[in-house]
Amino acid sequence: MSNDAFDAPLTDEPYEIPSGKRNLLEGLTEPQVQAVTTTEGALLVLAGPGSGKTRVITSRIAYLMLECGIPPWNILAITFTNKAAGEMRERVSQVVSQRQSDAATISTFHSLCARIIRIYSDKIGLPASYSIYDSSDQQRAVKRALEELEINTKNFPPASVLSAISNAKNELQNASAFEAMAGDFYTKKIAQIYKKYESILNQSHALDFDDLLMKTVQLFREHPIVLAELQERYQYIMIDEYQDTNHAQFMIANALAARHKNICATGDPDQSIYGWRGANIQNILDFESHYPDAQTVRLEQNYRSTKTILAAADALIQSNTARKHKELWTDNEQGHLIECLTCRDSRHEARQIVQEFEKLNSDERIPWGSMAVFYRMNSLSRVMEDAFRDSGIPYQIARGTAFYDRKEIKDAIAYLRTIVNPADEINLLRIINTPARGISDKTVKTAQAQAVASNRSVIEVLSQPEQIPGLNTRAINSVNKFLDQLREWRRLIGLNETATLAAGYMSLPDFVEQVLEGSGLATFYKNDKSDPDRERLANLSELVNSAQQFTEDFLEEFIIDDEAADDAPASQQLLGFLERIALVSDVDAIESDQGSVTLMTLHAAKGLEFNAVAMIGVEDGLLPHERSQNDDNELEEERRLCFVGITRAMKRLILSNARYRTVFGQTMPTMKSRFFKELPEELCEQIDLSDGGFGDTSSDSSSSWGQTSSSARDSKYQVGMLVRHPKFGLGRIQQVSSSGGHTKASVAFNQYGVKPLILEYAKLEIVDMNDDLPF
DNA sequence: CGACGAGCGTAACAA
């Protein structure tokens, strides 16, 4: 791959200046116009919710091309998701020519970095075919590291190790830097694991998500010529959602803009919701001091929401102390009151939301596609899903990775990754005996040990199976057969010396199909007894479809040598496909014109808008989440999250909470979110539906229900009794009261303090006084 | 060597 790929203009034709030009600024307000036409130097656009910043960026890109004569390839726009990038390109292409909009770089930080690294991979000692590790690959890598270091996963859970490593990487701290500052025992241990983890990834020619950013910074630091090249390429830079950029992203943007100094950041500090994964709100707050010549434009007029919704959001966010005040206003109508629904339990809540949506659809003609349900935790989607399925309302869930998280799909992708990058041990070991082909765990372990001992990669060791001690002929044959298969696949897409030219040009979907067949995955799932409906097989063929889709829709973006993407070698296509898969986001899964209600987390909702929005589970412990309640900063982020959710709504907003919620099979009483108290009463309509019978009249509610209920009637529980709770352990009943058909009790637990429990829900066990007890 | 069942930990948000 050539290094000058980045300065390749797409066309010699002069730009057409379409008549659209004079309309460019039409319909924009004064501050919006200012943001669009301030093209030189640093510009900060502080934009309240629904103030049209997306429109501003889009217009600004078009303005740069058409009014300022900036060649499109000198423009870089960074969005938060691939979907946002696609939509932005789409909108730009409506004003300028297709060629021009295609020539601009509109991308997420991660995609941009992935591509920069692919082009300059040799500079940082990687092949262009490097793997991008997702969370599950990372998990496997950390487990391997712990294993090799003989560290107990009990004391160092992979998840917390990974989060420590991720934090370090976001601060651009590599393993040695981390080690250097590690003081206490725990941190030193983490440093050790970090080092090992890095060596595993290095050996595998793999980068994790954070590496994409960190290695790009490293590339810029170590290769000023590369940076200079990119600075010339990207002379005009725009970054959306700037409030949620992290330190590494700041460094990248800052480095790229250092020469031409045309950097436009847009965002809203009140919508910063990714602090927990290293986003630094200070980036946007310090923009003006960091770029002393920066101009600032404020967009405070909201075009999205009703007065009621905007006022509620504004009132809520006022409770955050660490913020600059903004004067949000709108010319839109007053609109309906916000519906605050109190329901009995999560099923009841889900059914109520469905009912409300049915009403909005039939009475107010709001299309399903313009309605959404938001929740704090993915686990809350399930009940909602069931309710929508039962009602027959079309719905979709924004979970971009859901498809690729399936075991059979992960296996298939692991094959593809291993084919392009055989050094990738995590993926190689995943599929080497999946489906079973007589390469036993023992064989693999021996090869691994051999590899470590001789400082070679596992694939190298395996390529001479006769030299691995203790392998019988059968195992040797199996290994050889597998390696031959791998070579054959590589030959098919032109990654082998012996490849013929024609072989390198096999179509991507055909190749994926070949791999599914040749690997035995297809056969395996054809005969899978546990899957009589052949669902997994269908998923595999869906993967072939998505490869087809990819070649049709996205390929141009990934092929850097611009001429005819369809003619790109199969290996290039495959690389692009794998990159795309690795970097999909949850919202990327949304199909906007499908006419279905969208279910998603509050985080995924950022930047979107819907006619009607329901936020479920607005309870203390969920929103704000219990793990944020003891930290003021985190609590304020929860409030911003709530703010983001509310401000997605154009016309109708429903906030719901359930009195009881089942977690891990335990039904617990809940409390309304404290955020309700921060909404002005006159804007809300309180609807309490929690009175009257519990649960379902239908028979499928849990059978234990009847049992506990009858035992409560028998007044089995008395004050002073010792009880055991499945989660809280041992405790003593302090108080029992009966009201509304159920029995409440306060129980003082040894380790968890006093908890209010509903005896009908809590699966309490009476402890025999004669047992040995710790009190 | 691979298929099934007990038992355990789990789920906060994500590229």
Add this chain to the structure above:
DNA sequence: ACGCTCGTCG
């Protein structure tokens, strides 16, 4: 309640 990991049996 559910999915994954470890252990036993064919």
